[in-house]
Each structure stands twice: as C-alpha cells, then as structure tokens.
Amino acid sequence: MNIRKTALLLLLLVAGVVTAQQKNITLEEIYDGTFRMQYLDRLHSMNNGKEYAVLNTDRNTGTKTLDVYSYKTGEKVNTLINSSEIDGLDYFIGYTLSADESKALLSTKMRSIYRRSSLGVYYVYDLETKELVQVAEEAIQEPTFSPDASKVAYGLDNNIYIKDLASGTTTQVTTDGAKNKVINGITDWVYEEEFAFVRAFDWNADGDKIAYIRFDESEVPEFSMDVFGNELYPSKDTFKYPKAGETNATVSLHIYDVTSADTKAVDLSGFQNYYIPRLEWTPEANVLAVQTTNRKQNDVNLLFVDGTSGEAKLILSDKDDAYVDITNNLTFLEDNDFIWTSEKDGWNHIYLYDKDGKLKNQVTQGPWEVTSYYGYDPKSKRVFYQSSENGSINRGVYSVKVNGKSKKALATEAGTNSANFSTDFTYFIKSFSDAETPYVFTLNAADDGDLVRKIKDNQALKDQFADYVISEKEFFTLPINGEELNAYMIKPKDFDPNKKYPVFMTQYSGPGSQSVANSWSGGNGYWFQMLAQEGYIIVCVDPRGTGLKGRDFKKMTQKELGKYEVEDQIAAAQALGQRDYVDADRIGIWGWSYGGFMASNCIFQGADTFKMAIAVAPVTSWRFYDSIYTERYMTTPQENASGYDNNSPLSHVDKLEGKFLLVHGSADDNVHVQNSMRLIEALVQANKQFDWAIYPDKNHSIYGGNTRLHLYTKMTNFIKENL
Structure with a gap:
C-alpha cells in the first residue's frame, strides 16, 4: 500500500472530523445572548485620579452598590452607596456624583422619550449624612448639581426649576413652557437628534447664574404617528419636527441670576445665531461660552458672553464652503485659553487659541484625522487624543505637548484603540479590538502607554468561536x-x-x-x-x-x-x-x-x-x-x-x-414611516412587484421581544430565495 496516499487519506479524514465538529452560527444564537460580549461597566473616575467608581448589581438580591476601586490594583477600597442601606428607596438605576463627590443624584423609574432624552424620578443622597431627599414628586429631566452641590436645577413640563437642598424650597425659573409651544433649558427633537445634546442649561462656576436656551417652536410644523398599542382605538404621538426647508424653532439665550431671580436676554443678533448648538460657562464665573451657527451650518461662531451685562463678543469664526461639524471638543486651559478642533487645513486637527481668539499654534497636523479628543492635562501640558495616523481603518491613542511637540504613541497596535483617562491623567483604561479579536480591556500608564494590568480580554468568547x-x-x-x-x-x-x-x-x-x-x-x-x-x-x-x-x-x-x-x-x-x-x-x-x-x-x-x-x-x-x-x-x-x-x-x-424588500417601523420618530409609504405608493403606481414589512409601534431601531429575530429571519430568507 502507498504510505503517502494512506497518510494523505488520514489527514483528510482528520480534517473532515475537525470540520464536522465546527458548528454553523444560527440567528437564534445571535439574538439569544450566546455570543455575549464582556464590557466594562460605566465608570466614574474619582477626583483623586487614583480610584474609580462602578455601579454594581447583586443579581440575587437586586441590591445596587456604588463601589470604589483602585486603578493600580483593581481591588475594591470602599463602597459609597448600598441601596439596601438607604431608608425610603428600594432601588435606583443610575447615579451622578456632585463635583465635590459629597452627594449623588440617584435615578429611578426612568422612561425614554427619544434617542437621548428621558424622564425619571430622582433623589439626592448625601454620602456623609446618609440623608435622602427627593428632588421633585414628578418625573423630571436632566437634574444637575450646582458646583457646590447645594442646589439641583432640572427641567419639568418645559420649564426650569431649582431645588435648594438645605431649605427644601423649589424655585420656578421659567413659567412660559408649554408642550409643542415653548421649551426652556431642554432641547427640541431636532437639536437632540442632530446636535446630540439634551440639557440646554448650565450653572456657572460660582453657582449664582444659570444660562439657558429657550426654544419657541410654536411655528414648527407638527408630525403625528399612530400608536396602535393594545387598546380598541389607536392613539397619536404628536411632536414638532422641522423637515428640510421648513420652519425651525426660534432660539434665544438667557441668563438667570439665582440671587436676584432676574433673567436677562442675551442679544445675539449681530452674529450667526440661527442655531445655538452649544453653551457652557468657562472657568471664569462671569464668562459664558456659546457656539452659534447659521442655517447652512457653514459658519460656526464661538462667543464669550459677559454674565452681568449680557454683552456678547465674537472670539472665533470657523467657516467652510460646505459645513462645520459641531463637537464637544472645546476645552478651556489656564486664563481661558482654549482648545478647538477644525478641518480648516483639510484634515480634522487640534488647535490652541488664546482667550481673545488669537491662534497660538496648531497642536496636531498631518494627512490623518483626530477622531476623538480626550482632554488636556495642565500638569504635563499634554493633549490626549485618538487618531487615524496609523491607517484610516485603524485608531491609535496619542499624547502631544500643547505646543505640538514631543508626541507619544500610547496605543498603536493595528486595530482600534480607544482610551478612558483618569481624572488626573495618571492612567487610562485601553479598549482594543480588531477584526479577529473581541474587546480587550487593560489599564495603562498615561505617561508612556505601558501596561499596568489586564482587566478583561473576552478570551472565552474568542475560544467559543473556535467551535x-x-x-x-x-x-x-x-x-x-x-x-x-x-x-x-x-x-x-x-x-x-x-x-x-x-x-x-x-x-x-x-x-x-x-x-x-x-x-x-x-x-x-x-x-x-x-x-x-x-x-x-x-x-x-x-x-x-x-x-x-x-x-x-x-x-x-x-x-x-x-x-x-x-x-x-x-x-x-x-x-x-x-x-x-x-x-x-x-x-x-x-x-x-x-x-x-x-x-x-x-x-x-x-x-x-x-x-x-x-x-x-x-x-x-x-x-x-x-x-x-x-x-x-x-x-x-x-x-x-x-x-x-x-x-x-x-x-x-x-x-x-x-x-x-422594504422594511420600516411604524413608530419611527426619526426616519418616518412616511418615507416607505411614499415609496410603496410610487412602486405600486409604476406596477413594480416587491416585498415589504411594517413592524407596528417599533422605532428606528426596530427591536423589542422577538422583533430582531423575526426581522433578520425575514431578511435571511429573502436573500436565500433571491440571491
């Protein structure tokens, strides 16, 4: 017998056995959690920069604990909150610590409104006295501590309120809020969706002023969606939705003085002020930074507003023949010098300006994009960012001196590297993945990127795929x-x-x-x-x-x-x-x-x-x-x-x-089902045969229960039958 042929036959048989042992992925497995990924829970870096807090849940008892861990060792060092020890509160869903970490806002009974907005019942928990105070009886939006944690401002029924935690009194800041007419301090639908923010009010550094945006949407056309539900008659969800070319909300900027209870309107008429996509107080308590733009969004103005007089001054104008992206990258340094990102040299890069808007230098440059701006460390004078300089399909993490010199590559392995830095920029938690590697989380030193310790590597998932x-x-x-x-x-x-x-x-x-x-x-x-x-x-x-x-x-x-x-x-x-x-x-x-x-x-x-x-x-x-x-x-x-x-x-x-095959959710508040209905009618009138499916009361994501499994089964079958 030919030995080589025998060996080859055995090799083929072994290969066949190995192949036979490998399984095919099924849709049920994709959507039943079989391939569940391990992620890091949302963490809060503590002010000391050496510790972080994570919200944990005991699945057996339902108890929530806010636990503090050491960055360096990963060991738990303290428990700030234990829901089982709070009288008058059975549970909470999320938390926000005050700036001084003396109090926590605890959220309960949360209900989503749109993509980023939600309503909830909130409590303030004093971490020292263990006292619990309910912010409001009603479900509210965007509760926010004053800088000294003595007060909480929030949105309710399109108005702004302030709760004084010491006296227990509540002050109504605005009174003209009304559904589908006027909104104070909370963005309208289109701002929330396209400018990606909901809270349109901000405390100044001294906690004696609140700046807010007022939306007059009385002239904005309304859109209505049928909600079929389980009742005999469907209901309607009606909201303001400005379509292309239609009337938008008229926005105005206001500053409320907490001590005098006076409100001042800020005159922005001398600037591009069709939209006000960002506002935040600078470290100087009386200087408000506001970003405005024209309707075409190709001229973004950065304004500094005097908190007392209300006078606005143009600091920077970023223009483009097409459009200028609105970001959250504005960062103030010493003396109100600030960092700004722009595409003005043909690539998205970081720039340093002085407080008068004079360019000091371009911090990053090259034929690549800054894809995330992580922050500025005043001690080392370094800027931390993510970019595509190691290839447009990859992401690396870098730091560079604010003068643009002494760049350091902190995480540049081919793939996608991202970072979450500690408050004092001592450490960062690196997230890495590539096409073959599920997410790996490690703790690294922010100075040089060196590995401090491993956190999670999803090796079990990677091993699972070997089958x-x-x-x-x-x-x-x-x-x-x-x-x-x-x-x-x-x-x-x-x-x-x-x-x-x-x-x-x-x-x-x-x-x-x-x-x-x-x-x-x-x-x-x-x-x-x-x-x-x-x-x-x-x-x-x-x-x-x-x-x-x-x-x-x-x-x-x-x-x-x-x-x-x-x-x-x-x-x-x-x-x-x-x-x-x-x-x-x-x-x-x-x-x-x-x-x-x-x-x-x-x-x-x-x-x-x-x-x-x-x-x-x-x-x-x-x-x-x-x-x-x-x-x-x-x-x-x-x-x-x-x-x-x-x-x-x-x-x-x-x-x-x-x-x-055409698919849509009937309750899509983003891309309305009107889009598909008009296409369906056009195809019918053109006598074109096609398949379509409408998922009742499902939004743009078309999910809930077995919905995703049903949708992907339908699409899979359509592919198999027609391709």
Missing part, C-alpha cells in the same frame, strides 16, 4: 472613480477560487461615516459570518462622502447626497463582478437608514448590476427628513431642488428590475 465556522475578514482597497476606496471581504470558509459565488454587499455610506474598520463587530458581523457559511461572499465598501480620508473626500457629496455614493457602490459591484470567483448575475445589497436609502437607489439605478436589495428604515426623499441634518449637507429644497429630487429613490422606481 464555529468563522471566516477571515480581508481588508483591501478598490480603485473606483479616481479614489482608492476602503473595503473588506468575507469569503465562505471552504472558498474555492475555481467556483463562482454570489456577493452580498453591506454598507451605510452616510456623510463622515465608516463601515470598513479594523475592529470587532458583533450583531451584524455574526450575521455576515452566518451568510458566508451559506455560501455568500460578503463585501463592504466605503464610498466617497464617508469619513477618515480628509475634508475633501468627505464633503465632495455636498448638495448631492446619494449621487456619488451610488455611483461608487454600483461601480464597486461591477468591479467585483469581473473577478473569476464572483457570479456577476448574483450581486445583492442592503442597508439600514442612510444605508437603506442607498440600497434602494442602487437597485433602482443599478438594475443591470444588482439582482436584489433590502432597505430597512430608509430615507426615500430628503424632503421628508429633518432640517438640521439634511440642510447641513443639501442646503434647503428651495435652494437645491434638483439635488433633492434627482437623487431620491422616488425618482427612479420605474427602473426596478430585481427583487426588493
């Missing part, structure tokens, strides 16, 4: 329309280059976004692995208009959302179809939200390229979407009608040839 058929995620670039577009590909584990495979493309493609990143992806990442097991090649391409490749690459889609991105996705699919192992007649595409807008456009405009598409919660015309987001990229429909209509899926329904 499954998992394919490698291959990163590459595609030369498309004059650009090298970032892309990744997941092939079936048993890939044979001599066979032809169907391709399923995933994308988001929205302005400044990134889907092709060297990081661990759960959820949809598991779904893509499951589809690869079924014999599909998964491909993702970030087209022009996405982020991390400079200002010009990102903003070239200005006034034409859905034009160049669609051209790139169609061209990418055609380029893939040229490969020997790709079946060019079996290419599909899907996406959610902006990705759904893209998937719809791709199958309509690329009818000869795509065999099928799935669009979940898509925008189908930017005329239907909110003012702040849409006008940032498109200006108004009155100014740019062709940009809105030429790139709308509604304008291309007659071209549909392939199989199309």
